[in-house]
Amino acid sequence: MIDYTDNNTQMWVAVIILLIWVCVSLCFDSRKPKYFPPGPDWLPFFGCAYTVKKLREQNGYLYKAVNLLAEMHGVSNSCLGIRIGKDRIVMVNSLEAIKEMLLSEDIDGRPKGIFYQTRTWGERRGVLLTDGELWKEQRRFLILHLKAFGFGRQGMQEIARWEAAHMVNDVMTMASRESTLKVVLPMHNFFNTYILNTLWTMMAGIRYRARDPQMQVLQTLLFDLFATVDMVGTVFSHFPILSIIFPESSGYNTFVKTHKKIWDFLHEEINRHKDRFDPDNEDRDFMDAYIRVLKQKGEINTYSEKQLVAMCMDMFMAGTETTSKSLSFCFSYLVREQDVQKRAQEEIDRVIGERPPCLEDRPNMPYNDAIVHECVRHFMGRTFGVPHRAIRDTFLAGYRIPKDTMVVSNFSNILMNEDYYPDPYEFNPERFLRNGKVSIPDHYFPFGLGKHRCMGDVLAKCNIFLFTSTMLQKFTFEPVPGEELPSLDHIDGATPSAAPFSALITPRPRAARN
Numbered sequence: 001m002i003d004y005t006d007n008n009t010q011m012w013v014a015v016i017i018l019l020i021w022v023c024v025s026l027c028f029d030s031r032k033p034k035y036f037p038p039g040p041d042w043l044p045f046f047g048c049a050y051t052v053k054k055l056r057e058q059n060g061y062l063y064k065a066v067n068l069l070a071e072m073h074g075v076s077n078s079c080l081g082i083r084i085g086k087d088r089i090v091m092v093n094s095l096e097a098i099k100e101m102l103l104s105e106d107i108d109g110r111p112k113g114i115f116y117q118t119r120t121w122g123e124r125r126g127v128l129l130t131d132g133e134l135w136k137e138q139r140r141f142l143i144l145h146l147k148a149f150g151f152g153r154q155g156m157q158e159i160a161r162w163e164a165a166h167m168v169n170d171v172m173t174m175a176s177r178e179s180t181l182k183v184v185l186p187m188h189n190f191f192n193t194y195i196l197n198t199l200w201t202m203m204a205g206i207r208y209r210a211r212d213p214q215m216q217v218l219q220t221l222l223f224d225l226f227a228t229v230d231m232v233g234t235v236f237s238h239f240p241i242l243s244i245i246f247p248e249s250s251g252y253n254t255f256v257k258t259h260k261k262i263w264d265f266l267h268e269e270i271n272r273h274k275d276r277f278d279p280d281n282e283d284r285d286f287m288d289a290y291i292r293v294l295k296q297k298g299e300i301n302t303y304s305e306k307q308l309v310a311m312c313m314d315m316f317m318a319g320t321e322t323t324s325k326s327l328s329f330c331f332s333y334l335v336r337e338q339d340v341q342k343r344a345q346e347e348i349d350r351v352i353g354e355r356p357p358c359l360e361d362r363p364n365m366p367y368n369d370a371i372v373h374e375c376v377r378h379f380m381g382r383t384f385g386v387p388h389r390a391i392r393d394t395f396l397a398g399y400r401i402p403k404d405t406m407v408v409s410n411f412s413n414i415l416m417n418e419d420y421y422p423d424p425y426e427f428n429p430e431r432f433l434r435n436g437k438v439s440i441p442d443h444y445f446p447f448g449l450g451k452h453r454c455m456g457d458v459l460a461k462c463n464i465f466l467f468t469s470t471m472l473q474k475f476t477f478e479p480v481p482g483e484e485l486p487s488l489d490h491i492d493g494a495t496p497s498a499a500p501f502s503a504l505i506t507p508r509p510r511a512a513r514n
C-alpha cells in the first residue's frame with residue numbers, strides 16, 4: 001500500500017497527474033472539431049503553422065501556399081481548415097462558398113484578439129475590424145457625415161480631379177528640370193499621398209504635399225507594417241505568449257510603435273480641430289461633425305474620442321493602401337504593356353482631347369474604365385478578404401464552423417482562376433469588355449458582398465479612373481533604359497504591393513494628343 005503521508009510519494013503522484021493532464025490536453029489540442037473543413041494535420045500548440053510556413057517559403061506567397069494546401073486536400077472547390085498557433089482558420093476557396101460566407105449572418109463578425117485589438121489600445125474600436133452595435137452605429141454615422149463633405153457625390157470627383165491636377169503639375173515640374181524633359185520616377189509608392197488627400201480632405205479638411213516629410217515617414221511605416229503582417233495575423237497574434245517573452249523579435253514592439261506614431265499624428269489633428277471648434281460655425285469636415293457630437297452629448301453609446309481616432313486610422317489604412325497599391329500594379333503593367341497604354345491614350349485623345357477627364361466620361365471610355373477593374377483584380381487577386389468571424393456555431397459549404405473560427409475569403413482562387421480569367425496574370429482590360437461596353441461578370445466582386453462590403457468602392461474606382469486617365473493624357477510611361485521591366489513578382493503582406501519599379505516619364509506633345 002502506498003503511504004500518502006510520505007512527501008516524496010506525494011510529489012511523484014503530483015508529477016504523474018500533471019504529466020497525464022499535459023498529455024491529454026496535447027491530445028485534445030491536436031484534434032480537429034467534428035466535420036471541420038479538411039486540411040493538414042494539427043500538432044499540439046503549433047497547429048499546422050510549420051506546414052504553412054514551409055510552403056510559403058517554397059512558393060513565395062501566402063496565397064500560393066494556401067492554394068497548394070487546398071489542392072493537396074482536394075478542397076480547391078470548397079473550404080480548407082487550418083490552425084496556426086491558437087487561431088482556427090477556414091480559408092474559403094470556391095465562388096459559391098465565398099458568396100455563401102460573405103452573405104451569412106452567422107459569419108459576419110470580425111476576429112477578436114491581440115492583433116486586431118492592439119491597434120486600438122486593446123479594445124475593439126473603429127469600423128474596419130469591429131462588429132455588433134458599435135460597428136453598425138459608427139459605420140452609419142461615418143457614411144452619412146462623409147457624404148455631407150462630398151463622399152459618393154459630385155464633391156468627391158472635384159477633390160479627385162484637383163489631386164490629379166496636382167499630380168500632373170508635380171511631374172511636369174520635375175520633368176522641366178531635365179534637359180530632355182523626361183524624368184525617371186519610382187512608381188510603386190508614387191500615388192500614396194495624392195490618394196490619401198482625396199479622403200483626408202473629407203475626413204480632416206487637409207491636403208498634404210507629395211513630399212511632406214511627416215507624410216513620407218507615416219507612409220513608409222505603414223508600407224513596412226503591411227509587408228510584415230498578413231490578413232490573418234502575424235507571429236505574435238498566433239502565439240500571443242511571444243509578445244511577452246520575445247516582444248522585439250516577434251514584431252510586437254514594432255507593431256505597437258508604428259501604431260503609436262499613427263495615433264500621435266491623428267491625436268494632433270483631432271486636438272487642432274477641438275481647439276478651433278466653434279458650435280456656431282458649420283462643420284468643415286468629418287472630424288468637426290464627430291467633435292460636435294462629443295461636445296453636445298458627451299461620450300454616449302458607442303461615441304468616444306478613442307472611437308474617432310480608431311475610425312480615422314481605419315480610413316487612413318483601408319482607404320489609402322488599397323487604392324494606391326492597385327494603382328501601382330496598374331502602372332507596373334502599363335509600363336510593361338505599351339500596347340495597352342497606347343490603346344488607353346488613343347481613347348482618351350479621341351473622347352476627351354485636351355480638357356481634364358471627369359467621371360461623366362466613364363461610359364464613353366470603356367477601355368479606360370476596364371483598366372480600373374483589371375488593376376483592382378490584380379491587386380485583390382493576390383490577397384485575401386478582410387477576415388470574418390463565426391459569431392455562433394454554423395455550417396458553411398456543408399462543413400461545421402465552430403463559433404469564433406476566423407473565416408477568410410480566398411480572393412486569389414477566384415480573381416486569378418484560369419476558368420474565370422484566362423491567362424490570369426496578364427493585364428488584359430479587354431476581359432471586361434463585351435461589344436464595346438464594360439461588362440462585369442457575376443464572379444467579380446473584389447470589394448466584397450453583404451453587410452461588411454467595402455464602404456469605399458465608389459471612391460476607389462473614381463480615383464483610379466481619374467488618376468490613370470489624367471496621367472495617361474499628359475504623359476507616356478516607359479521602361480527605364482538599361483533597367484529590367486517591372487517585375488511580375490510582388491511584395492506579400494496584409495495587402496500586396498507591386499515590387500519597387502521606376503518608369504521613364506515623358507510629357508506627351510500637344511499634337512500627339514489631338
Ligand code: HEM
Nearest residue numbers: 128318319322323326386446447448452453454455456460
Ligand atoms: C481598390 C481599393 C479597395 C479594395 C479592393 C477594397 C476591398 C475591400 C474588401 C474586400 C473589404 C472587406 C469586405 C468584407 O469583409 O466582406 C473592404 C472593407 C472595407 N473597406 Fe475597402 N477596399 C478598397 C478601398 C477602400 C477605400 C477607398 C475605403 C475608404 C473610403 C475603404 C474602406 C473600407 C472599410 C471601412 C471596410 C470595412 C467595412 C466593414 O466591415 O463594414 N476601402 N474593402
